[in-house]
Amino acid sequence: MFRKVLVANRGEIARRVMNTCREMGIATVAVYSEADRKAVHVLKADQAVYLGESDPAHSYLNMDRIIDAAKQTGAQAIHPGYGFLAENPQFAERCELEGLVFIGPPSQVIRELGDKTTARRTVMRSGVPVIPGMTRSESDPVVLAEEASGIGYPVLIKAAAGGGGKGMRTVASPEDLREACISASSEAERAFGDASIYLEKYLPRPRHVEFQIVADRHGHAVHLFERECSIQRRHQKIIEETPSPIMTPSLRERMGAAAVAVAKASGYVNAGTVEFLVDREGAFYFLEVNTRLQVEHPITEMITGLDIVRIQLEVAAGNPLPMAQEDVRSRGHAIECRIYAEDPEKGFYPSPGRIIHLEEPTGPGIRNDCGIYAGFQVPVEYDPILSKLIAHAQTREQAIERMIHALRDYVILGVRTSIPILIDLLESAPFRKGDTFTDFIDTHFPDWKPDRSEEDVACAAFIIDELSRPGKAQGAGAHAGAVQSPWQTIGPWGR
Amino acid sequence: MFRKVLVANRGEIARRVMNTCREMGIATVAVYSEADRKAVHVLKADQAVYLGESDPAHSYLNMDRIIDAAKQTGAQAIHPGYGFLAENPQFAERCELEGLVFIGPPSQVIRELGDKTTARRTVMRSGVPVIPGMTRSESDPVVLAEEASGIGYPVLIKAAAGGGGKGMRTVASPEDLREACISASSEAERAFGDASIYLEKYLPRPRHVEFQIVADRHGHAVHLFERECSIQRRHQKIIEETPSPIMTPSLRERMGAAAVAVAKASGYVNAGTVEFLVDREGAFYFLEVNTRLQVEHPITEMITGLDIVRIQLEVAAGNPLPMAQEDVRSRGHAIECRIYAEDPEKGFYPSPGRIIHLEEPTGPGIRNDCGIYAGFQVPVEYDPILSKLIAHAQTREQAIERMIHALRDYVILGVRTSIPILIDLLESAPFRKGDTFTDFIDTHFPDWKPDRSEEDVACAAFIIDELSRPGKAQGAGAHAGAVQSPWQTIGPWGR
Amino acid sequence: MDYRLKIGERAVSFHAERKGAHGMTLSREGSLLDVDYTIISSHHVHLTVNGSPVNAYIAEDGDTRTVLIRGITYSIEHADAFDNRGRGKKRSQAVQQDITAPMPSVVIRILVSEGDAVSQGDNVIVVSAMKMETTLTAPFDGSVRAVNVAVGDKVMPGRILIDIDRTVEQAIEDESHSG
């Protein structure tokens, strides 16, 4: 096993990878940018190397500096997390050339699956159905317009290198295509260091169901069941669960077999995710393979009792998978909610800022993979994910209740978060029924606002807080305390 | 199911019970004493009723006030937690008479099993071996002295009503018996409201292995596997784990069957624990039944995926057990460490005080059932338990590593805690080998002190902290800041 | 003591009377709240309102306090403070001729140069926050007087990114509307 691993990522996922490393006796190296000098992954690492400015291009996407950091610290392997360089075949190749183990598939596999169009061809040959769309990526707006006409509107723009919803746009009519492509391409460039995009037919109201796979270098591949990831905003998942509410033993067997077939056909090694869309009739279409650890991997860990990062490290070190398909058992139901720094009342607009106060939910069946702490300045430069809250219970209904209460217990002051809308989503009748589709929020929660039924209580808290702070005025301009109240400068109040 | 439940307890266990209640849609009522006005269970309840002064006799042991609180709030059932009135048959009987459901066994069963000597007779009749000792409790020092001679020294004094190590004393020779009995009896009186004690033969170096049982009103009883609770200090457990390192499938089957036999012979209903001592040859002896939710129940929940409090509530409402013995499956290995407010360098002397800063460990496989928060004043009147840290992983070795790192991540400032010795216990070769006996600490860690190998780093932190605080002197009596430094009053420093 | 608070879009008046060391009654339009409270920390108050306990978590952000109750946030401030600020804002909006950052963000692309003529709705600048790009458009017809930022700049909310001189006839028309 490795003695030292560099984690080429930040925040909650870097921390989570380092947790498993240290449990395995592997020393950890963090890398960080200017904005992340006080980030949680820096605080938790055995060593930390400064990369450069906050812009990802100068830090988390800067291959030279990351490779240098690995060499300088004597790290033998690099775990890329998700996002940044995780699915960049050039980076995996650089690692291979420099004698560093890239903890993920071989660069060749990343390249073939990462070019989503090549992946689609590979999968078509193995007999698994794919969504209609382009078979190569393109940057010429004229060609893209022609392709879109051929596919038929609405079309979906996707980043060829992508994942996580970045660089994705739905386009309803030809006149919007050009600017959408430019914007998507730019977003993809910044997120993945690769501006390539392609077009797919936009499927109305699909479910997003994915299978976790793990494969070793010795030709063994197993799947760890499915995850349902239909609840999305801006094409990015915000609630995931497993098992999928629509899954039947027979469908699971067929889709699981398809996922393993994709893994074997592509020569897959390490952990990955085979994504499918499932239509209303229960037919499934291959979407893409994410050749990395997925954001939502914890729900699979909860129901299987496995540590996917441990499996990644074992497999990357050349060891065989520690289990066969029949050893993998599912227990209970797990849900993940992504806690983003964003304002769900204002179109999920990002909300960076300083965390003033933090209380994490705890208790039976609750896991919080957290990338922040009280006092941390959430940077504007990176993904708005603050933490991933996971609830595991015996049944779906119990997991929903557990999650709702955990969300209500979760206190984050200083930035807006997705918590209020997550509560309403989970409490809604369609979610409880399992009617989850990718347009769920647009359909059931357009122009969502929270039910602010405790305004009087909030006002009481406001008044008490003001009265209880020493040095604050307690009446019309009275009391000149040590600390100048903002109200004193504005004028009299509370008469 | 009940609409409202009163939890007649405090701290982490009251909070944990309320967690499950609210997930089941059951409203919760907390009760509290003077010292607990700001306790976590008060903050988390749907309603809270003040009982009285901090002394348990005026609050958590005051049956009249607790029954009144239940009636006044319309609670239909009372969950007693552990300790206090949890194993008091008079209290269970009062509930029955007042038309309140006591969430535990019928008062008659508590009385018979709670009188540990009656329990011993019942169990002896069912063919399970018991430890040599008295068959009735006693308060007369003369009679106790005679019994002790009969049993042969060393003897163990135990509270007839007891559990949790309270009222327990080992006596090596006759001259120490009298004061030990008085002290044990007094401690038992204060802890359980019952001063009765009895004597048992002291078994050298036993293992403490217990089985979790659950039984319904319809004659069904199952066990949820064992817990190994051998690591103790002052006869109180500090590390528990499951499975037991010594367990074999055959021994588990025999002991599990014995536990279920005890449940059936005693007419048991609800959750309980059948405790055994196991000697070095693998022979097991019935010790006692704890007729309540056990402190260490979370490790059983981790490996079985069950919520024991939910089962308690279901069974108390008259519902049948939701599973048969063959449905109960164990997965992985779980360890609990009890985080006490005490100084392990000074004989585990209690260390009450205000929590100045708190950072709870989180991450995969970590659960922390926590009864404190930053700013909370840990009362001097109650058990020193602050929280229970639980680690669950695939193997014992992985669970140990996970726990060690979680303990190192756990930051509690303001009181001394058991954390440093817990780290050393888990890291020790005998613990890793599974050589865990009840005299483990006395044998391997007499006069334990932590390995303070980072004194220089600590001094650096001291100096940086001092320099970085505004208003503190930064040189020989220099700088008169807004805040008077203690050093300024004492004299010059840091020259 | 009387309070006029702005919560959401409404202003609400309360009359508060202290009741012992840790209690008060709050009345509003005839309804009465009986409040007991315990200060748990500088950001946490535990209240019992008409017999029902509730935790409120509070953070100050300038004039506004954010109160978090059962996962839901409430933004509250003194209505007087809001009125004062609001009047100022309205005045400045009337003569608005610039494009400001809506939130902390980074400038990604600038689509216009000094002197360019722009029509209402034209894309003029793209900013990014937390990997989400937003395109800001011209609020009216006019010409670009100044570009105050460069690609890569980190900007805070309210920062004027681009000044636009409004085409004169329309500006006068708007002024008369705002009067």
Next chain:
Amino acid sequence: MDYRLKIGERAVSFHAERKGAHGMTLSREGSLLDVDYTIISSHHVHLTVNGSPVNAYIAEDGDTRTVLIRGITYSIEHADAFDNRGRGKKRSQAVQQDITAPMPSVVIRILVSEGDAVSQGDNVIVVSAMKMETTLTAPFDGSVRAVNVAVGDKVMPGRILIDIDRTVEQAIEDESHSG
């Protein structure tokens, strides 16, 4: 700057030199520590000592600071402060004739009354903290001058619970030893 710190039972001298805004070198008996640090919060400093990062959590308790590193606590104070206090303590110990509470606790039983004669080692009072009972004994032969507490009283460390007048011959003998 020079520091003389008491850590555990030892006093250690350090020479500290600032190195930029967030660094310092610390030398002690020829060995050199190169320290970079980041203040994370009022109770948390992240240090890099000779290239190795480590988190230190710090709380002040009177003269002493408790520093928590990797789960282990270090109690540190200025050696001067300790010496001053220590000399005071020694003096008072020499004439000690009382029984003090070892920690915050509650008085459970009082086994003596005013005027009682006690022998060294006799049980005189039982206190309880967090359900653990501790019996305090007479430190020397003597007679009980005053019982300062009642059953149920909550007492803080150092509080004098019972005054005992020492039997005269022995007291004199002890005094000569302490000189």
